[in-house]
Amino acid sequence: MLKNYLKIALAVLRRRKFFTFISLFGISFTLTILLVLTAFIDKVVGDNYPDKKRDRSLYVSRLSQEGKNTMSSSPPSFYFLTHYAGSLKTPVKIAISSGFNGTNTYVNNKKIAVNYKYTNAEYWDVLEYDFLEGKAFNKQQVDNGDKVAVISQDMKKEYFGDVPFVAGQYIEADNVKYRVIGVVKNVPITSYMLYSDIYLPYTVAKDGGYKTNKGYQGGYYGILLANSASDLDKMHNEYEQMVQRLPAEQKQFTKVNSHADTYIKSYVDTGNERQSGTFIVITAISIFAFILMILPTLNLVNINITRIMERSSEIGVRKAFGASSRTLVYQFIVENIILTLLGGLIGIILSIIVLKVINSANLIANLELSINFTVLFIGLLVCLVFGLLSGVYPAWRMSKLNVVTALKAQ
Amino acid sequence: MIRLQNIEKVYRTDTVETLALNKVSLEIAKGEFLSVMGPSGCGKSTLLNIIGLLDEPSKGEIRIDDQKTANLSDKQLAQFRNKKLGFIFQSYHLISDLQVLDNVELPLLYRSATARERKQLATEALAKVGLSNRVKHFPSQLSGGQKQRVAIARAIVGRPEIILADEPTGNLDSAMGNEIMDILIQLNRDEGTTIIMVTHDENMAHKTHRLVRLFDGSQVQ
Numbered sequence: 001m002l003k004n005y006l007k008i009a010l011a012v013l014r015r016r017k018f019f020t021f022i023s024l025f026g027i028s029f030t031l032t033i034l035l036v037l038t039a040f041i042d043k044v045v046g047d048n049y050p051d052k053k054r055d056r057s058l059y060v061s062r063l064s065q066e067g068k069n070t071m072s073s074s075p076p077s078f079y080f081l082t083h084y085a086g087s088l089k090t091p092v093k094i095a096i097s098s099g100f101n102g103t104n105t106y107v108n109n110k111k112i113a114v115n116y117k118y119t120n121a122e123y124w125d126v127l128e129y130d131f132l133e134g135k136a137f138n139k140q141q142v143d144n145g146d147k148v149a150v151i152s153q154d155m156k157k158e159y160f161g162d163v164p165f166v167a168g169q170y171i172e173a174d175n176v177k178y179r180v181i182g183v184v185k186n187v188p189i190t191s192y193m194l195y196s197d198i199y200l201p202y203t204v205a206k207d208g209g210y211k212t213n214k215g216y217q218g219g220y221y222g223i224l225l226a227n228s229a230s231d232l233d234k235m236h237n238e239y240e241q242m243v244q245r246l247p248a249e250q251k252q253f254t255k256v257n258s259h260a261d262t263y264i265k266s267y268v269d270t271g272n273e274r275q276s277g278t279f280i281v282i283t284a285i286s287i288f289a290f291i292l293m294i295l296p297t298l299n300l301v302n303i304n305i306t307r308i309m310e311r312s313s314e315i316g317v318r319k320a321f322g323a324s325s326r327t328l329v330y331q332f333i334v335e336n337i338i339l340t341l342l343g344g345l346i347g348i349i350l351s352i353i354v355l356k357v358i359n360s361a362n363l364i365a366n367l368e369l370s371i372n373f374t375v376l377f378i379g380l381l382v383c384l385v386f387g388l389l390s391g392v393y394p395a396w397r398m399s400k401l402n403v404v405t406a407l408k409a410q
Numbered sequence: 411m412i413r414l415q416n417i418e419k420v421y422r423t424d425t426v427e428t429l430a431l432n433k434v435s436l437e438i439a440k441g442e443f444l445s446v447m448g449p450s451g452c453g454k455s456t457l458l459n460i461i462g463l464l465d466e467p468s469k470g471e472i473r474i475d476d477q478k479t480a481n482l483s484d485k486q487l488a489q490f491r492n493k494k495l496g497f498i499f500q501s502y503h504l505i506s507d508l509q510v511l512d513n514v515e516l517p518l519l520y521r522s523a524t525a526r527e528r529k530q531l532a533t534e535a536l537a538k539v540g541l542s543n544r545v546k547h548f549p550s551q552l553s554g555g556q557k558q559r560v561a562i563a564r565a566i567v568g569r570p571e572i573i574l575a576d577e578p579t580g581n582l583d584s585a586m587g588n589e590i591m592d593i594l595i596q597l598n599r600d601e602g603t604t605i606i607m608v609t610h611d612e613n614m615a616h617k618t619h620r621l622v623r624l625f626d627g628s629q630v631q
């Protein structure tokens with residue numbers, strides 16, 4: 001029986017090329033978008049390199065002060081992170097790093113753009129970068145203001161070429177030479193708090209802002225590491241209380257806001273104190289996914305109704321020769337599932353191609369997107385849901401059709 | 411074998427009420443070849459559809475093989491049609507997406523038969539209507555007369571006791587019409603199949619055992 005359904009399904013698909021094209025296009029296109037989107041989210045949210053201790057870390061990326069008519073928002077200062085966040089009891093370590101800055105450097109008269117950032121020594125304890133060679137700078141080196149650098153794998157290749165080891169060699173950035181002491185695996189730019197080509201001790205920063213800026217606001221990020229995941233709440237509360245006690249720096253401000261949040265929350269932080277970024281993002285993604293799915297489904301239902309009604313003579317004949325309504329519903333659902341699975345297959349192939357293109361075009365630095373099995377599974381599931389959703393209703397309507405009416409409609 | 415008692419059929423639309431059949435009583439014996447004639451709109455198709463259990467009468471009772479059909483469920487009706495009845499339509503109603511052989515196999519899909527049995531029976535049925543050399547064709551590649559012969563093969567493939575034919579020669583020229591008629595007569599004579607045929611053609615009607623005439627929903631002969 002199933003084989004016959006398959007036969008008629010394929011025959012119908014082959015003969016109704018336009019309909020097949022529209023349906024397959026709708027399904028595969030939607031699925032591709034979903035797959036690429038999930039691959040992206042999956043990568044950004046799910047990949048925990050190099051902050052593998054995410055479950056016991058809180059992220060501080062913003063500090064704002066507000067007054068009646070004014071508001072000032074930026075990452076916190078080095079001073080704030082060491083003196084205020086640093087005074088908290090719960091964190092066992094605090095990773096501090098500046099945002100990344102861009103500059104140019106020259107190799108054999110070829111200009112290359114590099115990003116560098118400054119970090120403290122604990123940064124390398126809190127985060128678990130994979131070292132391909134060498135190691136990170138320690139507290140001693142930072143305190144001495146040693147001109148040493150940890151560079152990324154890509155940077156090594158771009159600056160030094162295809163050589164096995166570069167530790168001990170010098171790299172120039174912003175007209176200063178630094179001794180390379182370690183090479184780490186790349187971090188995608190989507191992990192904006194952790195990404196860089198070159199990592200330097202904060203003490204070598206030319207502007208000396210870490211010393212001179214005694215205000216709350218600056219250009220540094222902090223990651224507070226707790227002893228265990230169960231201490232996160234305590235750490236969060238301690239931070240909140242500390243911030244609440246802070247007096248505003250200037251009299252036009254009345255309130256200081258800053259939060260130590262979990263990874264996801266800090267990632268989607270909008271800087272808006274009154275509405276949580278997480279809420280907005282989750283709502284936005286759900287609405288987007290919903291619309292993305294509902295439109296082609298409705299479209300498919302619509303096409304399916306027309307298509308099935310077009311085949312009313314076939315329905316009439318089948319009923320006349322002994323098909324019960326239920327058998328017919330079954331037949332049309334199977335047909336639809338075959339169609340949607342076919343669309344799903346095309347969608348998956350399309351996604352693989354799209355992801356390959358995104359990866360090879362290197363649109364987003366160091367971001368390697370890949371289809372994983374969860375995503376694939378979700379994709380196939382979505383396809384089946386599509387198949388059922390778009391097949392059940394038309395099939396049910398069709399099965400109600402009176403034989404004589406079905407035969408008359410031509 | 412078939413017994414109609416005081417069958418009435420009323421079609422209601424928003425504006426008019428049509429009495430398509432008015433107190434028709436009819437008894438058809440096993441092996442009989444019956445033709446139904448009458449002017450357009452007099453209720454011939456309606457009568458045939460009711461006998462074929464494709465439509466329900468508004469009033470009256472039908473018995474086929476001494477079985478009342480009024481209270482059968484959708485599934486039971488489907489099975490009943492599958493076993494006992496074969497249909498031939500004026501406009502063939504072949505499934506255009508399927509090849510001739512698959513079209514003929516159709517009734518066998520709804521009973522238990524293996525793919526091999528189906529193929530064999532369908533091939534035999536096609537041989538009976540003289541179309542053994544057209545099994546791989548699609549309906550659109552056939553002439554009207556050939557299409558109707560495929561439709562006959564489909565109607566007889568499941569060996570039903572009753573064949574209902576609504577103007578089977580209506581779309582054909584007289585030569586092809588005669589061919590179709592010969593096949594039906596032979597079927598009736600050799601296999602004893604009961605045939606009820608609606609026709610507009612007096613010549614065809616005279617080749618059958620009995621003629622029933624309808625006028626405005628009532629039986630006049």
Ligand SMILES: Nc1ncnc2c1ncn2[C@@H]1O[C@H](COP(=O)(O)OP(=O)(O)OP(=O)(O)O)[C@@H](O)[C@H]1O
Pocket residue numbers: 421422423428429430448449450451452453454455456457
């Ligand atoms: N579904 C329907 N709704 C309303 N009226 C209908 C319907 N089907 C048939 N009728 C009416 O019932 C009457 C009988 O129709 P029927 O199709 O049985 O005629 P017929 O004798 O087969 O005609 P023809 O020779 O043209 O095929 C006609 O007046 C027709 O208009």
Ligand SMILES: [Mg+2]
Pocket residue numbers: 454455456576
């Ligand atoms: Mg008619």
